[in-house]
Amino acid sequence: MPSSPSSSVIEARKALANRLIEIRKDAGLNGDELSAQCGWHPAKTSRIQSGISAPSESDIKTWCIVCGAVDQIADLIAAVRAVESMYTQWRRMERTGLRAAQESVAALYQRTGLFRVYASRVMPGMVQTREYTAAVLRSIQRDRVAIDDVDEAVDTRMERQHMLFSGRHRFGLLVEEYVLRAAVCDAETMAGQLGHLIAVSSRPFVSLGILPMGTGRPHLPVEDFYMFDEAEVAVELTSGYLRITQPREIADYVRTFTTLTGMAVHGAHARKLITAAIDALG
Structure with a gap:
């Protein structure tokens, strides 16, 4: 998602990141272990958890499947869509x-x-x-x-x-x-x-x-x-x-x-x- 100066976007991104961190911790995984099972570089996990990068819907599905939290997928996808809807580039609109x-x-x-x-x-x-x-x-x-x-x-x-x-x-x-x-x-x-x-x-x-x-x-x-x-x-x-x-x-x-x-x-x-x-x- 494009960067935005709005604290609303930043805080919404952080809230989503915190939910993903809780899911990872509940599964008993650290960042490196989750990254390995998801099949991506640990730096990607770090960016998602810090709120620097917004996860894609595919990332959320993979994250939740690895953590045994399939029941959380629909709610988290709705959350990421809400964050994305806060800021829309003119060329997209x-x-x-x-x-x-x-x-x-x-x-x-x-x-x-x-x-x-x-x-x-x-x-x-x-x-x-x-x-x-x-x-x-x-x-x-x-x-x-x-x-x-x-x-x-x-x-x-x-x-x-x-x-x-x-x-x-x-x-x-x-x-x-x-x-x-x-x-x-x-x-x-x-x-x-x-x-x-x-x-x-x-x-x-x-x-x-x-x-x-x-x-x-x-x-x-x-x-x-x-x-x-x-x-x-x-x-x-x-x-x-x-x-x-x-x-x-x-x-x-x-x-x-x-x-x-x-x-x-x-x-x-x-x-x-x-x-x-x-x-x-x-």
Whole structure:
């Protein structure tokens, strides 16, 4: 499994490793003996037991058979799949195109009541215009996706927006001022997007905060993140998509969002910054 900076992934890997160590010890085997019976190098056993490497499903089956713990196989395979699902590389998520990646989160969006989003690179997906979304997804497709289904992916996101703005969901959006001026599309598309952002911010179930450039802060997030109630956080890394479900780590994101909300400007001041960005487009 690819490495990830998330403590959720690290701790889940360690928990799995500890269960495998207990199974080995219950069988009365040391690491070298288990390695010999499994038919692999002792270094592999060491990496699995330390949590450095995640075992494959085949490794788990072999480990449990050698230790006489066949009844543990199904549960352990479920555990390793759960660890793997925390972090997904973009190329794995998008291997069948961008539409599938958009569809994969539909159920999560439907059951979420309160969305909290921190955006430092591009506009939050749920408030993007069709033209802005097309420009962003086209850029992604050219960079890393072989299949060209951008039009279908845009349609899927737009359909999701209709559901989200039905009035049954609430939104707390924090957007860096840089995003208002980021050249991810042509000037006409950007002007339309900024105008749409002003319109969306006037809705009673939307709270929009803009973090002005130059605002001092002790800890600046480096990735965009989406909070789905307090059940899950999705972090968009450069290399992939990280799902965080550990309550203690989710609480860290809640605190970060609350701190940044206090630093942001809202209402008329936020609209003034957006209008200034529109004016700068000429």
